[in-house]
Amino acid sequence: MTNQTEKTAFNNSDAITEQSVIIAGGGHVGLSFALLLAAQGIASSIVERKKYPKLSPKEDAKRTHYLDSRNTALSRRTVQIYQEIDLWDQLQSHACRIDSVQVSEQGSFGYAQLNKEEENVESFGQVMENAWLGRKLLLAVQQSPLIDLIDGANVTAVEQSATSVTLTYDTDTEKQQSLTADLLVACDGRDSTVRNLLDIGTKDYDYGQTAIVGVVQTDKPHEHVAIERFSPAGPLAVLPLTDADGDGNDPVQAGYRRSVVWVCKSGEEKQYLEDDALFMATLQKAFGQRAGTFIEAGRRGAYPLTRVLAERQVDGRIVIMGNAAHTLHPVAGQGFNLCMRDAHVLAKMLGNQVLRGEDIGDPQMLKAYERARQKDQKRVIRFCDAVVHGFTHPNPAVKLARNVALIAFDKLPNVKPLVANYAMGLKS
Numbered sequence: 001m002t003n004q005t006e007k008t009a010f011n012n013s014d015a016i017t018e019q020s021v022i023i024a025g026g027g028h029v030g031l032s033f034a035l036l037l038a039a040q041g042i043a044s045s046i047v048e049r050k051k052y053p054k055l056s057p058k059e060d061a062k063r064t065h066y067l068d069s070r071n072t073a074l075s076r077r078t079v080q081i082y083q084e085i086d087l088w089d090q091l092q093s094h095a096c097r098i099d100s101v102q103v104s105e106q107g108s109f110g111y112a113q114l115n116k117e118e119e120n121v122e123s124f125g126q127v128m129e130n131a132w133l134g135r136k137l138l139l140a141v142q143q144s145p146l147i148d149l150i151d152g153a154n155v156t157a158v159e160q161s162a163t164s165v166t167l168t169y170d171t172d173t174e175k176q177q178s179l180t181a182d183l184l185v186a187c188d189g190r191d192s193t194v195r196n197l198l199d200i201g202t203k204d205y206d207y208g209q210t211a212i213v214g215v216v217q218t219d220k221p222h223e224h225v226a227i228e229r230f231s232p233a234g235p236l237a238v239l240p241l242t243d244a245d246g247d248g249n250d251p252v253q254a255g256y257r258r259s260v261v262w263v264c265k266s267g268e269e270k271q272y273l274e275d276d277a278l279f280m281a282t283l284q285k286a287f288g289q290r291a292g293t294f295i296e297a298g299r300r301g302a303y304p305l306t307r308v309l310a311e312r313q314v315d316g317r318i319v320i321m322g323n324a325a326h327t328l329h330p331v332a333g334q335g336f337n338l339c340m341r342d343a344h345v346l347a348k349m350l351g352n353q354v355l356r357g358e359d360i361g362d363p364q365m366l367k368a369y370e371r372a373r374q375k376d377q378k379r380v381i382r383f384c385d386a387v388v389h390g391f392t393h394p395n396p397a398v399k400l401a402r403n404v405a406l407i408a409f410d411k412l413p414n415v416k417p418l419v420a421n422y423a424m425g426l427k428s
Protein backbone atom coordinates (compact mmCIF):
# COMPACT_ATOMS: atom_id res chain seq x y z
CA MET A 1 0.00 0.00 0.00
CA THR A 2 1.29 3.47 -0.85
CA ASN A 3 0.36 6.68 0.82
CA GLN A 4 -0.08 9.64 -1.51
CA THR A 5 -0.87 12.43 0.93
CA GLU A 6 0.16 13.59 4.36
CA LYS A 7 -3.42 13.29 5.68
CA THR A 8 -3.66 9.69 6.75
CA ALA A 9 -4.13 7.39 9.73
CA PHE A 10 -2.46 4.47 8.01
CA ASN A 11 0.75 4.09 9.99
CA ASN A 12 -1.04 4.04 13.30
CA SER A 13 0.77 2.17 16.07
CA ASP A 14 -2.52 0.98 17.62
CA ALA A 15 -3.40 -0.93 14.45
CA ILE A 16 -2.53 -4.62 14.28
CA THR A 17 -1.83 -4.37 10.55
CA GLU A 18 -0.39 -1.82 8.14
CA GLN A 19 -3.22 -2.61 5.76
CA SER A 20 -6.01 -0.05 5.82
CA VAL A 21 -9.41 0.91 4.55
CA ILE A 22 -10.94 4.08 3.10
CA ILE A 23 -14.64 4.60 3.84
CA ALA A 24 -16.45 7.01 1.52
CA GLY A 25 -19.38 8.53 3.45
CA GLY A 26 -19.67 9.00 7.19
CA GLY A 27 -23.40 8.50 7.75
CA HIS A 28 -24.59 6.00 10.35
CA VAL A 29 -23.32 3.04 8.33
CA GLY A 30 -19.89 4.53 7.48
CA LEU A 31 -19.30 5.59 11.11
CA SER A 32 -20.45 2.20 12.46
CA PHE A 33 -18.32 0.27 9.95
CA ALA A 34 -15.20 2.27 10.92
CA LEU A 35 -15.88 1.40 14.59
CA LEU A 36 -16.34 -2.28 13.71
CA LEU A 37 -12.99 -2.22 11.87
CA ALA A 38 -11.27 -0.48 14.78
CA ALA A 39 -12.50 -3.30 17.03
CA GLN A 40 -10.62 -5.69 14.69
CA GLY A 41 -7.46 -3.55 14.95
CA ILE A 42 -7.86 -2.20 11.40
CA ALA A 43 -7.28 1.52 10.73
CA SER A 44 -9.54 3.46 8.43
CA SER A 45 -10.05 6.94 6.98
CA ILE A 46 -13.60 8.22 6.53
CA VAL A 47 -14.12 10.81 3.77
CA GLU A 48 -17.39 12.64 4.47
CA ARG A 49 -18.96 15.49 2.50
CA LYS A 50 -20.64 17.18 5.47
CA LYS A 51 -18.67 19.22 7.97
CA TYR A 52 -19.04 17.74 11.47
CA PRO A 53 -18.43 19.61 14.74
CA LYS A 54 -15.68 18.47 17.09
CA LEU A 55 -17.50 16.82 20.00
CA SER A 56 -16.40 16.67 23.57
CA PRO A 57 -17.57 13.93 25.98
CA LYS A 58 -17.87 16.63 28.68
CA GLU A 59 -20.55 18.46 26.74
CA ASP A 60 -22.46 15.33 26.01
CA ALA A 61 -25.84 16.27 27.43
CA LYS A 62 -27.24 17.87 24.28
CA ARG A 63 -28.56 16.00 21.31
CA THR A 64 -28.06 17.58 17.92
CA HIS A 65 -29.31 16.78 14.45
CA TYR A 66 -25.91 16.33 12.81
CA LEU A 67 -27.20 13.57 10.62
CA ASP A 68 -30.99 13.78 10.38
CA SER A 69 -34.23 14.14 12.33
CA ARG A 70 -35.43 10.53 12.09
CA ASN A 71 -35.70 7.80 14.70
CA THR A 72 -34.36 4.31 14.12
CA ALA A 73 -35.71 0.99 15.38
CA LEU A 74 -32.58 -1.02 16.17
CA SER A 75 -33.14 -4.77 15.96
CA ARG A 76 -31.89 -7.18 18.65
CA ARG A 77 -29.05 -8.19 16.33
CA THR A 78 -27.94 -4.56 15.84
CA VAL A 79 -27.95 -4.07 19.61
CA GLN A 80 -25.82 -7.24 19.96
CA ILE A 81 -23.35 -5.87 17.38
CA TYR A 82 -22.99 -2.58 19.29
CA GLN A 83 -22.58 -4.61 22.50
CA GLU A 84 -19.80 -6.62 20.87
CA ILE A 85 -17.77 -3.45 20.25
CA ASP A 86 -18.56 -1.99 23.71
CA LEU A 87 -20.63 0.86 22.33
CA TRP A 88 -24.05 -0.14 23.61
CA ASP A 89 -23.38 1.23 27.12
CA GLN A 90 -23.09 4.70 25.58
CA LEU A 91 -26.23 4.35 23.45
CA GLN A 92 -28.50 2.59 25.92
CA SER A 93 -29.73 5.54 28.00
CA HIS A 94 -31.14 7.14 24.84
CA ALA A 95 -32.80 3.98 23.56
CA CYS A 96 -36.30 2.75 24.37
CA ARG A 97 -37.12 -0.98 24.53
CA ILE A 98 -39.83 -2.56 22.39
CA ASP A 99 -41.61 -5.18 24.52
CA SER A 100 -44.45 -5.93 22.14
CA VAL A 101 -45.47 -5.28 18.55
CA GLN A 102 -49.08 -4.83 17.41
CA VAL A 103 -50.05 -5.05 13.73
CA SER A 104 -53.51 -4.11 12.45
CA GLU A 105 -55.34 -2.49 9.55
CA GLN A 106 -57.69 0.49 9.65
CA GLY A 107 -61.31 -0.59 9.02
CA SER A 108 -60.54 -4.34 9.22
CA PHE A 109 -60.76 -7.16 11.73
CA GLY A 110 -57.27 -8.65 11.35
CA TYR A 111 -54.91 -8.13 14.27
CA ALA A 112 -51.67 -9.70 15.41
CA GLN A 113 -49.45 -9.18 18.42
CA LEU A 114 -45.96 -10.30 19.36
CA ASN A 115 -45.00 -10.26 23.06
CA LYS A 116 -41.51 -10.55 24.49
CA GLU A 117 -42.66 -13.01 27.18
CA GLU A 118 -44.17 -15.38 24.59
CA GLU A 119 -41.08 -15.21 22.42
CA ASN A 120 -38.86 -15.47 25.49
CA VAL A 121 -36.66 -12.50 24.60
CA GLU A 122 -35.44 -9.51 26.57
CA SER A 123 -36.98 -7.15 23.96
CA PHE A 124 -37.69 -7.01 20.22
CA GLY A 125 -35.26 -4.16 19.77
CA GLN A 126 -34.73 -0.56 20.78
CA VAL A 127 -35.80 2.78 19.32
CA MET A 128 -33.36 5.66 19.23
CA GLU A 129 -33.51 9.19 17.88
CA ASN A 130 -30.98 9.62 15.08
CA ALA A 131 -29.98 12.88 16.77
CA TRP A 132 -28.54 10.75 19.59
CA LEU A 133 -27.36 7.77 17.57
CA GLY A 134 -25.45 10.06 15.18
CA ARG A 135 -23.92 12.04 18.00
CA LYS A 136 -22.73 8.98 19.92
CA LEU A 137 -21.28 7.32 16.80
CA LEU A 138 -19.50 10.55 15.83
CA LEU A 139 -18.06 10.98 19.33
CA ALA A 140 -16.78 7.36 19.36
CA VAL A 141 -15.21 7.84 15.91
CA GLN A 142 -13.52 11.09 16.95
CA GLN A 143 -12.12 9.38 20.05
CA SER A 144 -10.78 6.33 18.22
CA PRO A 145 -7.03 6.35 17.52
CA LEU A 146 -7.65 4.04 14.58
CA ILE A 147 -10.06 6.28 12.68
CA ASP A 148 -9.17 9.41 10.72
CA LEU A 149 -12.32 11.42 9.95
CA ILE A 150 -11.82 13.74 6.99
CA ASP A 151 -15.02 15.78 6.88
CA GLY A 152 -16.10 18.59 4.59
CA ALA A 153 -14.60 16.45 1.81
CA ASN A 154 -16.43 15.59 -1.40
CA VAL A 155 -15.41 12.41 -3.26
CA THR A 156 -14.72 13.13 -6.93
CA ALA A 157 -12.76 10.20 -8.38
CA VAL A 158 -11.81 6.57 -7.76
CA GLU A 159 -9.02 4.56 -9.33
CA GLN A 160 -7.80 1.06 -8.60
CA SER A 161 -4.86 -1.15 -9.52
CA ALA A 162 -4.15 -4.82 -8.80
CA THR A 163 -2.75 -3.91 -5.38
CA SER A 164 -4.46 -0.74 -4.18
CA VAL A 165 -7.32 1.73 -4.56
CA THR A 166 -7.08 5.53 -4.64
CA LEU A 167 -9.86 7.95 -3.74
CA THR A 168 -9.75 11.63 -4.73
CA TYR A 169 -11.71 14.32 -2.94
CA ASP A 170 -12.08 18.10 -2.74
CA THR A 171 -12.39 20.23 0.37
CA ASP A 172 -13.31 23.93 0.48
CA THR A 173 -9.67 24.88 0.66
CA GLU A 174 -7.85 22.03 -1.11
CA LYS A 175 -8.80 20.40 -4.39
CA GLN A 176 -7.75 16.98 -5.71
CA GLN A 177 -6.60 15.46 -2.42
CA SER A 178 -6.09 11.72 -2.56
CA LEU A 179 -5.76 8.71 -0.31
CA THR A 180 -4.59 5.23 -1.21
CA ALA A 181 -5.43 2.06 0.69
CA ASP A 182 -5.93 -1.68 0.28
CA LEU A 183 -9.71 -1.47 0.25
CA LEU A 184 -12.43 1.14 -0.35
CA VAL A 185 -15.90 0.73 1.16
CA ALA A 186 -18.52 3.09 -0.27
CA CYS A 187 -21.11 4.08 2.36
CA ASP A 188 -22.07 7.26 0.53
CA GLY A 189 -25.83 6.78 0.47
CA ARG A 190 -28.63 6.22 -2.02
CA ASP A 191 -27.12 8.43 -4.75
CA SER A 192 -23.62 7.01 -4.18
CA THR A 193 -20.89 8.93 -6.02
CA VAL A 194 -18.53 5.93 -5.87
CA ARG A 195 -21.16 3.59 -7.35
CA ASN A 196 -21.78 6.08 -10.16
CA LEU A 197 -18.06 6.59 -10.82
CA LEU A 198 -17.71 2.81 -11.19
CA ASP A 199 -20.70 2.75 -13.56
CA ILE A 200 -22.53 0.23 -11.40
CA GLY A 201 -26.18 0.35 -12.42
CA THR A 202 -29.14 0.25 -10.04
CA LYS A 203 -32.62 -1.24 -10.11
CA ASP A 204 -34.90 1.55 -8.93
CA TYR A 205 -38.54 1.55 -7.94
CA ASP A 206 -40.45 4.69 -6.97
CA TYR A 207 -43.14 3.85 -4.39
CA GLY A 208 -44.86 7.19 -5.10
CA GLN A 209 -44.93 7.67 -1.34
CA THR A 210 -43.28 10.07 1.08
CA ALA A 211 -42.51 9.23 4.71
CA ILE A 212 -43.17 11.93 7.27
CA VAL A 213 -41.19 11.31 10.42
CA GLY A 214 -41.17 13.03 13.76
CA VAL A 215 -41.93 12.84 17.46
CA VAL A 216 -45.40 13.08 19.01
CA GLN A 217 -46.74 13.01 22.53
CA THR A 218 -49.86 11.07 23.56
CA ASP A 219 -52.00 11.20 26.70
CA LYS A 220 -51.62 7.44 27.14
CA PRO A 221 -48.23 5.93 28.12
CA HIS A 222 -46.56 3.88 25.40
CA GLU A 223 -45.74 0.97 27.72
CA HIS A 224 -43.00 -0.07 25.30
CA VAL A 225 -45.47 -1.12 22.60
CA ALA A 226 -44.66 -0.62 18.91
CA ILE A 227 -47.77 -0.19 16.76
CA GLU A 228 -47.79 -0.88 13.03
CA ARG A 229 -51.03 0.20 11.39
CA PHE A 230 -52.04 0.04 7.76
CA SER A 231 -54.41 2.70 6.47
CA PRO A 232 -55.68 3.41 2.93
CA ALA A 233 -53.26 6.37 2.78
CA GLY A 234 -50.29 4.17 3.63
CA PRO A 235 -48.54 2.36 6.47
CA LEU A 236 -47.96 4.02 9.82
CA ALA A 237 -45.61 3.07 12.66
CA VAL A 238 -45.72 4.51 16.15
CA LEU A 239 -42.78 3.51 18.32
CA PRO A 240 -41.91 4.18 21.97
CA LEU A 241 -39.20 6.75 22.81
CA THR A 242 -37.27 7.81 25.91
CA ASP A 243 -37.44 11.36 27.24
CA ALA A 244 -35.73 13.92 25.01
CA ASP A 245 -32.46 14.15 26.95
CA GLY A 246 -32.25 10.46 27.75
CA ASP A 247 -31.28 11.31 31.33
CA GLY A 248 -34.47 9.98 32.93
CA ASN A 249 -35.13 13.36 34.53
CA ASP A 250 -38.47 13.79 32.86
CA PRO A 251 -40.55 10.73 33.83
CA VAL A 252 -43.71 12.10 32.19
CA GLN A 253 -42.09 12.67 28.81
CA ALA A 254 -40.23 9.37 29.08
CA GLY A 255 -43.40 7.36 29.03
CA TYR A 256 -45.43 9.38 26.57
CA ARG A 257 -43.09 10.35 23.73
CA ARG A 258 -43.44 8.34 20.56
CA SER A 259 -41.73 8.24 17.21
CA VAL A 260 -44.03 8.38 14.17
CA VAL A 261 -43.39 7.24 10.63
CA TRP A 262 -46.43 8.20 8.56
CA VAL A 263 -46.41 7.38 4.87
CA CYS A 264 -48.58 9.41 2.47
CA LYS A 265 -48.83 9.78 -1.30
CA SER A 266 -46.01 11.94 -2.66
CA GLY A 267 -47.26 15.48 -3.24
CA GLU A 268 -49.49 15.44 -0.13
CA GLU A 269 -46.70 15.85 2.41
CA LYS A 270 -46.57 19.65 2.64
CA GLN A 271 -49.85 19.95 4.58
CA TYR A 272 -48.80 17.28 7.09
CA LEU A 273 -45.45 18.98 7.63
CA GLU A 274 -46.85 22.44 8.15
CA ASP A 275 -50.13 21.86 9.97
CA ASP A 276 -49.75 20.23 13.41
CA ALA A 277 -53.51 19.97 13.98
CA LEU A 278 -54.15 18.29 10.62
CA PHE A 279 -51.24 15.90 11.17
CA MET A 280 -52.52 14.84 14.59
CA ALA A 281 -56.14 14.56 13.39
CA THR A 282 -54.97 12.30 10.54
CA LEU A 283 -53.01 10.11 12.94
CA GLN A 284 -55.98 9.98 15.29
CA LYS A 285 -58.31 8.88 12.49
CA ALA A 286 -55.93 6.15 11.34
CA PHE A 287 -55.21 4.96 14.87
CA GLY A 288 -58.38 5.35 16.87
CA GLN A 289 -57.46 5.23 20.56
CA ARG A 290 -54.77 2.53 20.25
CA ALA A 291 -52.10 5.02 21.29
CA GLY A 292 -54.45 7.32 23.21
CA THR A 293 -55.02 10.93 22.10
CA PHE A 294 -52.26 12.67 20.16
CA ILE A 295 -51.70 15.90 22.10
CA GLU A 296 -48.51 17.39 20.63
CA ALA A 297 -46.50 17.03 17.45
CA GLY A 298 -42.86 18.11 17.15
CA ARG A 299 -40.61 18.96 14.20
CA ARG A 300 -41.13 16.69 11.19
CA GLY A 301 -39.10 15.75 8.15
CA ALA A 302 -40.19 14.30 4.77
CA TYR A 303 -38.44 11.47 2.90
CA PRO A 304 -39.56 10.46 -0.62
CA LEU A 305 -39.46 6.66 -0.80
CA THR A 306 -37.66 4.76 -3.51
CA ARG A 307 -36.10 1.32 -3.53
CA VAL A 308 -32.60 1.46 -5.01
CA LEU A 309 -30.64 -1.78 -5.42
CA ALA A 310 -27.07 -1.78 -6.74
CA GLU A 311 -26.57 -4.37 -9.50
CA ARG A 312 -23.22 -5.35 -7.96
CA GLN A 313 -21.83 -4.72 -4.50
CA VAL A 314 -18.18 -5.56 -5.24
CA ASP A 315 -15.87 -4.21 -7.93
CA GLY A 316 -12.23 -5.30 -7.56
CA ARG A 317 -11.06 -3.81 -4.24
CA ILE A 318 -14.21 -1.77 -3.72
CA VAL A 319 -17.33 -2.73 -1.74
CA ILE A 320 -20.64 -0.88 -1.99
CA MET A 321 -22.41 -0.87 1.40
CA GLY A 322 -25.32 0.70 3.29
CA ASN A 323 -27.95 2.65 1.38
CA ALA A 324 -25.49 2.79 -1.55
CA ALA A 325 -26.01 -0.99 -1.89
CA HIS A 326 -29.70 -1.24 -0.94
CA THR A 327 -32.12 1.54 -0.04
CA LEU A 328 -35.39 0.07 1.23
CA HIS A 329 -38.88 1.19 2.21
CA PRO A 330 -38.84 2.05 5.95
CA VAL A 331 -42.15 0.29 6.68
CA ALA A 332 -40.65 -2.59 8.60
CA GLY A 333 -37.65 -0.73 10.08
CA GLN A 334 -35.19 -3.08 8.39
CA GLY A 335 -32.88 -0.87 6.26
CA PHE A 336 -30.23 0.19 8.75
CA ASN A 337 -30.38 -3.16 10.55
CA LEU A 338 -29.62 -5.00 7.31
CA CYS A 339 -26.71 -2.60 6.66
CA MET A 340 -25.33 -3.34 10.13
CA ARG A 341 -25.38 -7.09 9.48
CA ASP A 342 -23.51 -6.51 6.20
CA ALA A 343 -20.97 -4.29 7.98
CA HIS A 344 -20.49 -6.80 10.78
CA VAL A 345 -19.89 -9.73 8.43
CA LEU A 346 -17.39 -7.78 6.29
CA ALA A 347 -15.49 -6.46 9.34
CA LYS A 348 -15.18 -10.05 10.66
CA MET A 349 -13.95 -11.33 7.29
CA LEU A 350 -11.35 -8.55 7.10
CA GLY A 351 -10.24 -9.30 10.68
CA ASN A 352 -9.72 -12.95 9.69
CA GLN A 353 -7.70 -11.90 6.62
CA VAL A 354 -5.43 -9.85 8.88
CA LEU A 355 -4.96 -12.76 11.30
CA ARG A 356 -3.99 -15.01 8.39
CA GLY A 357 -1.62 -12.31 7.05
CA GLU A 358 -3.65 -12.03 3.86
CA ASP A 359 -4.74 -9.08 1.69
CA ILE A 360 -7.87 -7.31 3.03
CA GLY A 361 -8.65 -6.04 -0.46
CA ASP A 362 -8.49 -9.47 -2.12
CA PRO A 363 -11.24 -9.32 -4.79
CA GLN A 364 -11.99 -13.07 -4.39
CA MET A 365 -12.58 -12.70 -0.67
CA LEU A 366 -14.76 -9.63 -1.30
CA LYS A 367 -16.82 -11.60 -3.83
CA ALA A 368 -17.26 -14.30 -1.17
CA TYR A 369 -18.59 -11.56 1.14
CA GLU A 370 -21.05 -10.46 -1.55
CA ARG A 371 -22.30 -14.03 -2.00
CA ALA A 372 -22.52 -14.60 1.76
CA ARG A 373 -24.83 -11.60 2.19
CA GLN A 374 -27.21 -12.35 -0.68
CA LYS A 375 -29.67 -14.59 1.17
CA ASP A 376 -30.32 -12.18 4.04
CA GLN A 377 -30.51 -9.16 1.71
CA LYS A 378 -32.97 -10.84 -0.68
CA ARG A 379 -35.16 -12.01 2.18
CA VAL A 380 -35.38 -8.53 3.73
CA ILE A 381 -36.02 -6.83 0.37
CA ARG A 382 -38.83 -9.32 -0.41
CA PHE A 383 -40.29 -8.94 3.08
CA CYS A 384 -40.40 -5.10 2.89
CA ASP A 385 -42.02 -5.17 -0.54
CA ALA A 386 -44.57 -7.78 0.48
CA VAL A 387 -45.60 -5.64 3.46
CA VAL A 388 -45.86 -2.44 1.37
CA HIS A 389 -47.74 -3.94 -1.58
CA GLY A 390 -49.75 -6.53 0.36
CA PHE A 391 -51.18 -3.94 2.73
CA THR A 392 -51.93 -1.18 0.24
CA HIS A 393 -53.68 -3.31 -2.39
CA PRO A 394 -57.28 -1.99 -2.60
CA ASN A 395 -58.87 -5.20 -3.99
CA PRO A 396 -61.44 -6.50 -1.38
CA ALA A 397 -60.33 -10.12 -1.93
CA VAL A 398 -56.73 -9.19 -1.18
CA LYS A 399 -57.90 -7.22 1.84
CA LEU A 400 -59.80 -10.24 3.18
CA ALA A 401 -56.82 -12.52 2.55
CA ARG A 402 -54.43 -10.26 4.47
CA ASN A 403 -56.82 -10.03 7.42
CA VAL A 404 -57.13 -13.80 7.53
CA ALA A 405 -53.33 -13.96 7.30
CA LEU A 406 -52.97 -11.59 10.26
CA ILE A 407 -55.34 -13.70 12.35
CA ALA A 408 -53.62 -16.92 11.29
CA PHE A 409 -50.28 -15.33 12.15
CA ASP A 410 -51.58 -14.44 15.60
CA LYS A 411 -52.86 -17.98 16.25
CA LEU A 412 -50.32 -20.28 14.61
CA PRO A 413 -47.77 -21.31 17.25
CA ASN A 414 -44.83 -21.97 14.92
CA VAL A 415 -45.12 -18.91 12.71
CA LYS A 416 -44.75 -16.21 15.34
CA PRO A 417 -41.30 -17.18 16.69
CA LEU A 418 -40.02 -17.51 13.11
CA VAL A 419 -41.22 -14.06 12.06
CA ALA A 420 -40.10 -12.57 15.38
CA ASN A 421 -36.59 -13.92 14.79
CA TYR A 422 -36.51 -12.47 11.29
CA ALA A 423 -37.75 -9.08 12.52
CA MET A 424 -35.15 -9.05 15.29
CA GLY A 425 -32.48 -9.79 12.69
CA LEU A 426 -31.51 -12.99 14.50
CA LYS A 427 -32.16 -15.32 11.57
CA SER A 428 -30.92 -14.84 8.04
Ligand SMILES: Cc1cc2nc3c(=O)[nH]c(=O)nc-3n(C[C@H](O)[C@H](O)[C@H](O)COP(=O)(O)OP(=O)(O)OC[C@H]3O[C@@H](n4cnc5c(N)ncnc54)[C@H](O)[C@@H]3O)c2cc1C
Binding pocket: 024, 025, 026, 027, 028, 029, 030, 047, 048, 049, 050, 070, 071, 072, 073, 074, 153, 154, 155, 156, 187, 188, 189, 190, 192, 193, 211, 213, 261, 303, 321, 322, 323, 324, 330, 332, 333, 334, 335, 336, 337, 338, 339
Ligand atom coordinates in the same frame (compact mmCIF):
# COMPACT_ATOMS: atom_id res chain seq x y z
C1 LIG B 1 -38.23 7.59 7.06
C2 LIG B 1 -37.20 6.53 7.28
C3 LIG B 1 -37.21 5.80 8.46
C4 LIG B 1 -36.28 4.78 8.66
N1 LIG B 1 -36.36 4.03 9.80
C5 LIG B 1 -35.53 2.97 9.95
C6 LIG B 1 -35.63 2.12 11.10
O1 LIG B 1 -36.45 2.34 11.99
N2 LIG B 1 -34.78 1.05 11.19
C7 LIG B 1 -33.87 0.78 10.21
O2 LIG B 1 -33.16 -0.23 10.33
N3 LIG B 1 -33.74 1.58 9.13
C8 LIG B 1 -34.53 2.67 8.98
N4 LIG B 1 -34.41 3.46 7.88
C9 LIG B 1 -33.28 3.22 6.95
C10 LIG B 1 -32.00 3.91 7.40
O3 LIG B 1 -32.28 5.26 7.67
C11 LIG B 1 -30.90 3.82 6.34
O4 LIG B 1 -30.71 2.46 6.04
C12 LIG B 1 -29.59 4.41 6.82
O5 LIG B 1 -29.77 5.76 7.12
C13 LIG B 1 -28.51 4.28 5.76
O6 LIG B 1 -27.37 4.96 6.19
P1 LIG B 1 -26.13 5.20 5.22
O7 LIG B 1 -25.03 5.66 6.11
O8 LIG B 1 -25.92 4.02 4.33
O9 LIG B 1 -26.58 6.36 4.22
P2 LIG B 1 -26.75 7.92 4.47
O10 LIG B 1 -27.37 8.16 5.79
O11 LIG B 1 -27.39 8.47 3.27
O12 LIG B 1 -25.24 8.47 4.57
C14 LIG B 1 -24.44 8.65 3.44
C15 LIG B 1 -23.31 9.63 3.80
O13 LIG B 1 -22.45 9.77 2.67
C16 LIG B 1 -22.12 11.13 2.51
N5 LIG B 1 -21.81 11.37 1.08
C17 LIG B 1 -22.64 11.27 0.01
N6 LIG B 1 -21.98 11.56 -1.13
C18 LIG B 1 -20.72 11.85 -0.77
C19 LIG B 1 -19.55 12.25 -1.49
N7 LIG B 1 -19.56 12.43 -2.82
N8 LIG B 1 -18.41 12.47 -0.81
C20 LIG B 1 -18.36 12.32 0.55
N9 LIG B 1 -19.43 11.95 1.29
C21 LIG B 1 -20.59 11.72 0.63
C22 LIG B 1 -23.38 11.88 2.95
O14 LIG B 1 -23.09 13.21 3.34
C23 LIG B 1 -23.85 11.02 4.13
O15 LIG B 1 -23.31 11.45 5.37
C24 LIG B 1 -35.30 4.50 7.67
C25 LIG B 1 -35.28 5.24 6.48
C26 LIG B 1 -36.22 6.25 6.29
C27 LIG B 1 -36.20 7.03 4.99
